[in-house]
Amino acid sequence: NAGVMQNPRHLVRRRGQEARLRCSPVKGHSHVYWYRQLPEEGLKFMVYLQKENIIDESGMPKERFSAEFPKEGPSILRIQQVVRGDSAAYFCASSLDGYQPQHFGDGTRLSIL
Amino acid sequence: KQEVTQIPAALSVPEGENLVLNCSFTDSAIYNLQWFRQDPGKGLTSLLLIQSSQREQTSGRLNASLDKSSGRSTLYIAASQPGDSATYLCAVILPGGSNYKLTFGKGTLLTVNP
Numbered sequence: 227n228a229g230v231m232q233n234p235r236h237l238v239r240r241r242g243q244e245a246r247l248r249c250s251p252v253k254g255h256s257h258v259y260w261y262r263q264l265p266e267e268g269l270k271f272m273v274y275l276q277k278e279n280i281i282d283e284s285g286m287p288k289e290r291f292s293a294e295f296p297k298e299g300p301s302i303l304r305i306q307q308v309v310r311g312d313s314a315a316y317f318c319a320s321s322l323d324g325y326q327p328q329h330f331g332d333g334t335r336l337s338i339l
Numbered sequence: 340k341q342e343v344t345q346i347p348a349a350l351s352v353p354e355g356e357n358l359v360l361n362c363s364f365t366d367s368a369i370y371n372l373q374w375f376r377q378d379p380g381k382g383l384t385s386l387l388l389i390q391s392s393q394r395e396q397t398s399g400r401l402n403a404s405l406d407k408s409s410g411r412s413t414l415y416i417a418a419s420q421p422g423d424s425a426t427y428l429c430a431v432i433l434p435g436g437s438n439y440k441l442t443f444g445k446g447t448l449l450t451v452n453p
Binding site for chain 2: 285319331333
């Protein structure tokens with residue numbers, strides 16, 4: 227029974243490059259959430275997706291950030307033209323339905339040089 | 340806007356001591372409240388989930404209580420062990436529609452000294 231799998235665990239990018247973070251939810255879970263944990267900050271909600279649909283992206287910056295959860299394959303969080311302020315731990319969670327407990331992955335630690 | 344506050348920010352106790360971690364939230368109309376544990380460099384492990392209609396949940400040495408009217412929850416850890424050292428996070432979900440996002444506190448960093 228694999229839990230939420232995120233890769234890569236660590237990602238280093240230079241300013242201006244693109245970062246792609248992947249998340250495979252628990253088998254059978256169709257709800258995926260992305261959260262960001264900035265240094266010295268708590269976890270903040272970014273986006274909530276169901277298969278092929280973005281349900282709530284109220285926590286996602288309007289520019290450079292996008293997310294998808296295709297019918298087949300993992301959910302992807304994409305950050306274009308990264309800046310130093312994007313350095314953070316990005317966590318993915320999944321659940322069976324909206325009010326069931328969310329199961330978290332180990333996160334991707336993004337570092338921007 | 341829902342805000343979640345955890346006190347204290349850090350706590351250091353000797354092994355064997357019983358301890359209480361506090362969580363408060365500004366909007367009492369929550370659907371449920373969840374306590375998590377986060378180890379350094381790791382993700383979050385769910386410890387206890389309390390539905391809004393419940394007053395408490397227990398798992399082993401852990402007991403979480405919920406007082407919706409006052410906007411408070413406590414996590415009680417009995418007979419603490421060095422392995423309990425971690426950051427403990429409290430998070431709430433508001434009811435309604437597709438509002439399933441968790442709102443987190445900043446956590447309490449617990450150190451249990453042998």
